[in-house]
Amino acid sequence: xxxxxxxxxxxxxxxxxxxxxxxxxxxxxxxxxxGYYFRLLILSGIAVVAAVSLNIINGFSGQFSLGHAGFMLVxxxxxxxxxxxxxxxxxxxxxxVGLPAGARTPVEFAIAMIAAAAAAGAVGLVVGxxxxxxxxxxxxxxxxxxxxxxxxxxVTVDALGGASGLHDIPEYTTLTWVxxxxxxxxxxxxxxxxxxxxxxxxxxxxxETAAQAVGINTFKYKVLAFVIAAAWAGIAGALLAHSDKNxxxxxxxxxxxxxxxVMVVLGGMGSVTGAVIAAIGLTWLPELLRAAAVYRMVFxxxxxxxxxxxxxxxxxxxxxLSIRWMAETLxxxxxxxxxxxx
Amino acid sequence: MxxxxxxxxxxxxxxxxxxxEISLKVEQGEIVGLIGPNGAGKTTVxxxxxxxxxxxxxxxxxxxxxxxxQVLPTARKRVHYGDIVFDGKSxxxxxxxxxxxxxxxxxxxxxxxxxxxxxxxxxxxxxxxxAKASIPGAILxxxxxxxxxxxxxxxxxxxxxxxxxxxxxxxMAGSLAxxxxxxxxxxxxxxxxxKLLLLDEPAAGMNAQETRELAELxxxxxxxxxxxxxxxxxxxxxxxxxxxxxxCLDYGEVIAHGTPDEIKNDPRVIEAYLGEG
Numbered sequence: 306x307x308x309x310x311x312x313x314x315x316x317x318x319x320x321x322x323x324x325x326x327x328x329x330x331x332x333x334x335x336x337x338x339x340g341y342y343f344r345l346l347i348l349s350g351i352a353v354v355a356a357v358s359l360n361i362i363n364g365f366s367g368q369f370s371l372g373h374a375g376f377m378l379v380x381x382x383x384x385x386x387x388x389x390x391x392x393x394x395x396x397x398x399x400x401x402v403g404l405p406a407g408a409r410t411p412v413e414f415a416i417a418m419i420a421a422a423a424a425a426g427a428v429g430l431v432v433g434x435x436x437x438x439x440x441x442x443x444x445x446x447x448x449x450x451x452x453x454x455x456x457x458x459x460v461t462v463d464a465l466g467g468a469s470g471l472h473d474i475p476e477y478t479t480l481t482w483v484x485x486x487x488x489x490x491x492x493x494x495x496x497x498x499x500x501x502x503x504x505x506x507x508x509x510x511x512x513e514t515a516a517q518a519v520g521i522n523t524f525k526y527k528v529l530a531f532v533i534a535a536a537w538a539g540i541a542g543a544l545l546a547h548s549d550k551n552x553x554x555x556x557x558x559x560x561x562x563x564x565x566x567v568m569v570v571l572g573g574m575g576s577v578t579g580a581v582i583a584a585i586g587l588t589w590l591p592e593l594l595r596a597a598a599v600y601r602m603v604f605x606x607x608x609x610x611x612x613x614x615x616x617x618x619x620x621x622x623x624x625x626l627s628i629r630w631m632a633e634t635l636x637x638x639x640x641x642x643x644x645x646x647x
Numbered sequence: 648m649x650x651x652x653x654x655x656x657x658x659x660x661x662x663x664x665x666x667x668e669i670s671l672k673v674e675q676g677e678i679v680g681l682i683g684p685n686g687a688g689k690t691t692v693x694x695x696x697x698x699x700x701x702x703x704x705x706x707x708x709x710x711x712x713x714x715x716x717q718v719l720p721t722a723r724k725r726v727h728y729g730d731i732v733f734d735g736k737s738x739x740x741x742x743x744x745x746x747x748x749x750x751x752x753x754x755x756x757x758x759x760x761x762x763x764x765x766x767x768x769x770x771x772x773x774x775x776x777x778a779k780a781s782i783p784g785a786i787l788x789x790x791x792x793x794x795x796x797x798x799x800x801x802x803x804x805x806x807x808x809x810x811x812x813x814x815x816x817x818x819m820a821g822s823l824a825x826x827x828x829x830x831x832x833x834x835x836x837x838x839x840x841x842k843l844l845l846l847d848e849p850a851a852g853m854n855a856q857e858t859r860e861l862a863e864l865x866x867x868x869x870x871x872x873x874x875x876x877x878x879x880x881x882x883x884x885x886x887x888x889x890x891x892x893x894x895c896l897d898y899g900e901v902i903a904h905g906t907p908d909e910i911k912n913d914p915r916v917i918e919a920y921l922g923e924g
Contacts, residue, residue: 312787312788497782500792501772501778504764504771504772507768508764511761511762511763514743514759515755516772518752519836519839521772522742
């Protein structure tokens with residue numbers, strides 16, 4: 306690929322502007338918001354990364370993966386491995402190149418996240434190659450099995466931390482990192498969806514036989530979607546591990562995968578903005594329902610059930626939330642209301 | 648040399664021989680018809696050419712009688728695979744998507760559009776074969792990628808106008824009327840920029856007027872796009888009016904082939920359709 310200077314410069318400038326804005330916003334709101342809500346903000350950002358990336362598999366390509374938490378776990382361990390065990394050698398390398406003290410933590414964390422993405426992407430490739438030959442329910446079962454299998458490996462092998470997981474992970478995750486990752490995955494999804502590669506994924510979702518008949522290498526694209534999504538799940542895992550300051554493999558179970566699937570389904574399969582809103586909503590909802598004490602999860606489930614009855618296609622269906630979409634919906638609703646009055 | 652040559656290909660599903668050593672040739676620029684009673688194996692021929700089914704290997708014995716096969720299990724066998732040669736190259740081993748990118752596009756008997764994509768995106772998704780943009784290029788929206796997307800958009804819109812579907816370009820494909828869905832499927836196939844177009848019962852479910860228009864459209868498309876067409880059709884008015892040559896299939900075998908006039912008067916064809924007189 307020949308990367309024109311224009312797009313590379315644009316990418317760097319936008320990243321810098323966003324990072325600065327997120328940093329400033331984080332510093333401004335952390336005090337008034339309080340530690341509890343600030344942490345919820347971070348968790349919802351991580352949920353966005355997980356849900357939007359899963360949407361690439363479940364929403365765009367129409368395959369059903371139930372193993373997303375497994376890839377998050379791979380990313381969590383890979384990044385923690387770097388910040389815990391390679392910390393000193395990385396710092397020696399920083400000494401050698403004379404990197405200023407302020408830039409060390411971000412660069413180290415960036416390396417850890419790239420490692421997380423690479424490791425999770427590689428595991429995604431290994432899992433995807435055999436299991437993407439399956440379809441529908443069988444694929445869901447296979448990915449579920451792989452996800453739990455990955456977790457079992459981390460729990461059983463003592464050299465990887467064993468059942469107690471990893472502790473004393475530095476708290477590197479800031480609002481800035483979370484915002485950058487969330488915007489990164491959203492922009493990537495959107496640009497992918499608008500391109501010929503995104504249309505290939507949609508074609509596979511709609512009709513695999515017809516997709517092949519127009520020359521789309523369906524297997525390659527399914528694996529590709531799987532690997533990209535797994536890599537972003539790895540980044541989500543890295544962010545979560547460096548926010549929790551420990552990795553408890555039990556919290557990356559099959560239930561975690563289901564939670565992410567629920568976000569994608571609720572937002573509307575294939576809708577990027579839907580996944581974003583559902584991820585944020587479903588992170589805050591159980592916390593806001595704390596007032597209902599023991600009935601909290603009852604309300605939560607009831608809300609999901611009602612939602613699926615009233616709007617089976619999810620909040621946005623396949624549409625994206627945009628100014629144009631809002632304007633059109635508003636116009637439709639008002640004209641309907643006026644029409645009824647007449 | 649023929650554009651497409653199917654040489655003694657057999658397709659079997661378990662013990663059922665769906666196609667029995669089928670051979671057929673399609674010359675550059677021809678419109679060739681494939682007819683035959685229901686269950687004769689016409690669609691299986693399409694599925695075999697497009698790589699959905701692979702030709703089976705089959706064996707001939709040096710002694711060809713059935714009893715020889717039983718008595719002499721070790722008799723010398725010759726293994727044949729049959730071969731499908733398109734544009735001078737064998738395509739027998741290729742995957743369906745590879746065959747499409749070599750230049751064979753098809754439509755389906757029971758329309759298979761991407762129903763929840765717009766009419767425009769149905770055609771654009773078939774331009775994929777000729778898209779040059781890499782995935783990183785698409786994600787970073789490079790100049791080269793944007794130029795490529797503009798080119799795809801332009802050719803897709805052009806195709807839609809040729810097929811009179813321009814005004815529906817933002818509608819969902821699934822919401823189109825039946826005849827328009829048929830036309831959109833042909834437009835989508837043409838977006839692959841094929842050399843050979845396979846049409847599976849394009850006139851099914853159309854009224855007389857629509858059928859006449861369709862026959863004209865097929866001829867026009869052949870001329871304008873420099874295509875070769877292989878068409879399965881039950882409507883004999885369509886077949887007789889547009890085809891240069893016709894193959895007639897029955898029970899997985901070619902029972903006759905020739906010009907429309909020859910086929911019309913062939914006793915074996917009449918028998919296959921109407922039974923023995």
